[in-house]
Amino acid sequence: xxxxxxxALAAIxxxxxxxxxxxxxxxxRNTVQGGQGHGVATALGHGLGVGIYALITALxxxxxxxxxxxxxxxIRYGGAAFLAWLGIKALLARPAGGEAGxxxxxxxxxxxGAFEGFMVAxxxxxxxxxxxxxFSQFVHADTGWREGGIxxxxxxxxxxxxxxxxxxxxxxxPVLAWLKAKSTVIDKVSGLVLLGLALKVVI
Numbered sequence: 001x002x003x004x005x006x007x008a009l010a011a012i013x014x015x016x017x018x019x020x021x022x023x024x025x026x027x028x029r030n031t032v033q034g035g036q037g038h039g040v041a042t043a044l045g046h047g048l049g050v051g052i053y054a055l056i057t058a059l060x061x062x063x064x065x066x067x068x069x070x071x072x073x074x075i076r077y078g079g080a081a082f083l084a085w086l087g088i089k090a091l092l093a094r095p096a097g098g099e100a101g102x103x104x105x106x107x108x109x110x111x112x113g114a115f116e117g118f119m120v121a122x123x124x125x126x127x128x129x130x131x132x133x134x135f136s137q138f139v140h141a142d143t144g145w146r147e148g149g150i151x152x153x154x155x156x157x158x159x160x161x162x163x164x165x166x167x168x169x170x171x172x173x174p175v176l177a178w179l180k181a182k183s184t185v186i187d188k189v190s191g192l193v194l195l196g197l198a199l200k201v202v203i
Contacts, residue, residue, distance in 0.1 A: 016130060017162040032183050066128055
């Protein structure tokens with residue numbers, strides 16, 4: 001892939017990553033509830049999910065997903081169910097306490113955050129549509145694993161770096177203290193956003 005093409009690809013991936021949505025809501029909630037480590041793990045898991053989708057698309061498999069209604073619907077409804085589960089979990093969550101940022105006391109939190117981040121990305125069929133529209137400018141008949149890997153690392157890496165940055169900023173001093181004080185409101189709003197997005201996916 002030429003440098004100019006890669007720069008154009010990276011620029012579009014940056015715009016896609018910083019667009020607000022269920023991913024941002026999840027990163028904010030997990031950072032407030034579980035601290036920096038939990039937020040960063042969620043960001044890395046999300047980046048992995050985005051990267052895998054990018055690789056699938058680059059190799060032409062995402063077209064199969066969108067052209068096979070049953071498979072596409074299974075992914076769509078699975079994503080909606082997972083978003084709804086996260087929304088209900090957020091609405092029922094207890095307020096963040098003083099130990100929420102204690103990563104040593106919660107060793108499974110990193111794995112849980114990574115799993116949630118990955119699933120929010122991987123069960124989002126809109127990613128397939130987005131990458132098909134985006135990669136149609138860069139994918140050719142002879143596109144192989146090398147170029148597919150470059151696209152995977154570009155899309156997934158940019159996504160992960162952006163959300164890691166968000167988690168790091170939110171987990172610093174007065175910012176995190178203020179967010180913890182407002183954790184109940186954040187949970188309710190995040191829960192409603194996630195449930196609304198799940199409903200939108202189904203409709």
